Amino acid sequence: MAENKTVGGGSLLIAWQLKGKKVLIVGGGEVGAQRIDSLLTTDAHIDLVSPSAGLHPRSKGFLEKYPSRITHIDQEFAFIDGRQTTTAFIDVGTYDMVLTALDDNALSRQIVEVCRAIRVPVNAADIPELCDFYFGGQVRDGPLQIMISTNGNGPRIAALIKDRVKNALTGKEGDALTKVGILRTKLKERAPGVGGDVGRRRMRWMSKLCEQWSLEDFALLNEEAMDQLLDEGWEHNAVPLPVQVVGKRKIGGILEAITTDWVRSLPSFTSFLAGIGFAHIVFRLYQARK
Ligand SMILES: C[C@@]1(CC(=O)O)c2cc3[nH]c(cc4nc(cc5[nH]c(cc(n2)[C@H]1CCC(=O)O)[C@@](C)(CC(=O)O)[C@@H]5CCC(=O)O)C(CC(=O)O)=C4CCC(=O)O)c(CCC(=O)O)c3CC(=O)O
Ligand SMILES: NC(=O)C1=CN([C@@H]2O[C@H](COP(=O)(O)OP(=O)(O)OC[C@H]3O[C@@H](n4cnc5c(N)ncnc54)[C@H](O)[C@@H]3O)[C@@H](O)[C@H]2O)C=CC1
Known part of the structure; x- marks a missing residue:
């Protein structure tokens, strides 16, 4: 991959918070249905202006399934001499976003x-x-949200890269992130306050934990194990081994935690064996020459 030397020409990648806000969509065809789908995820309220006759079956399906989240304004948007001529006046200024x-x-x-x-x-x-x-x-798994943008250059290519990204994930990310989210909330309740020493200590501890535990370890956490992790880890300024926390929960948990640790150490163990084998061959060759 080329080194990222971009200093302009890109766009800002942000996760726009629309919960409880109002979005206007004009047109409920194929693309409109895709927009509704994307917006439902955000918990925004949607007003859809589109005549019934032109609705895509997916748009119709969304309207039937989520009547409290989408208001259908069954009319054509129109302007004459720059003035809106819709039966019910649509005040664009009352929306947080228009599509x-x-x-x-x-x-x-x-x-x-x-x-x-x-x-x-x-x-x-x-x-x-x-x-x-x-x-x-978009690739989504619980709280994980990945957006692939080609900045207008190749929308279809964005969809194809999306499939590659999906295939590169393990399927545990969403679960692990949900657990990490709950753990961070618990930690903030235990050690409240914004910024300052406590904020710095919280961030250091969470960063260390995230670096030392695998996603699979986090996915195994339940509330009880989280409390234990905070008691034994946070309170003692330490990061316990996953097996000490998730392993104590149940036999299956121990086995799984041990297995993941063992599997992680497999590459270094294999190189160790290969090293011994190689040294042995060199020694034998040396002896044979003598
Ligand atoms: C600029 C942008 C504005 C915007 O819509 O926000 C835009 C614009 C246009 N798209 C057009 C065509 C197609 N768009 C798609 C598909 C997607 N388009 C999406 C985004 C974007 N499309 C934004 C840039 C995103 C970026 O570059 O990263 C995706 C990623 C997300 C989404 O729409 O939700 C979604 C895939 C989602 C998925 O499958 O996961 C396909 C393929 C298909 O339908 O399968 C085709 C036909 C093949 C092709 O052209 O590639 C045309 C008509 C061109 C013409 O007339 O020739 C225009 C207008 C123009 O370019 O003038
Ligand atoms: N950004 C993207 O990803 C893509 C963009 N496009 C472009 O997006 C546009 C829409 O594409 P589709 O959804 O496939 O078209 P479509 O024909 O399926 O949908 C158009 C919708 O607009 C409604 N409509 C028409 N006049 C209206 C009015 N005056 N007021 C309210 N609603 C009205 C129709 O009833 C219909 O529901 C096209 O211009 C196309 O070139 C196409 C493919 C992908």
Whole structure:
């Protein structure tokens, strides 16, 4: 991979928090359905402006399944001489985000202009140069969220790279992260306060723990084991071995924890054996020459 020398030309990768906020989607076709799918994950409230006749079956399915999370405004968005002519006036300024997914480029452009004028963040599926942000390929497993963006260069390639990233994961990441999230909450309850000495100590301890434990170890944690980890680890400024914590829970746990430790040490053990074998051959050759 080439060294990252980018000092411009990219976009900001952020995890936008939309819980409890309002998002307007105009157009409920194939792309609109994809947008609804992405937004449901965020716990935003969605208003969908799109005539019933043009709804994609997936959009219809979402409307039926999540009536309290999506409001369907069954009408066409339209402007005449720059003025909105919709039956029910849609006040774009009341939304935290606007998305257009229309098969009408001119209308899409007009909606973007209205949003831009009042600085409401907007994405138009058909006009990359006017978007405030782009969507990307997504890999999700519980709290883990990976976005693959090609910055508008190759959307289909983003989807293909997404499949490669998915295949590179173990499937334990989501579970492990959920457990780490609970553990961090417990730790903050035990040692409250923002910043300062306690904040620094908390961060140091969590970083060490994350470096020394594997994702599989974290995935084995339950609440009882978390409390034990905090009692024996945090309170003594130490990082216990996974087997000391998750291994004590049940026999299966011990075996699993020991196995993972053992499997991790396998490569160094194999090199050790190979080293002995090689030394033996060299010694034999030396003897044979004598
Ligand atoms: C700029 C961007 C704006 C935005 O939509 O945010 C944008 C724009 C456009 N896409 C177009 C076409 C296609 N888009 C897809 C698919 C996806 N497009 C997505 C994002 C983005 N698309 C943003 C940039 C993302 C980036 O570069 O990383 C993905 C990743 C995420 C998502 O949409 O949720 C999702 C895959 C998700 C998944 O499968 O996981 C496919 C393939 C398919 O459908 O299978 C095709 C056909 C093949 C191709 O063109 O590659 C066209 C019409 C081009 C034309 O007319 O020729 C435009 C407009 C233009 O380029 O002018
Ligand atoms: N960003 C992306 O990932 C992609 C973008 N595109 C582009 O996105 C656009 C949308 O594509 P699709 O969803 O496949 O089109 P589509 O034809 O399936 O959906 C368009 C939707 O807009 C609705 N609509 C039309 N006029 C309307 C109005 N005045 N008010 C409200 N709703 C209205 C239709 O009823 C329909 O539900 C196209 O311009 C396409 O080029 C296409 C593929 C991928």
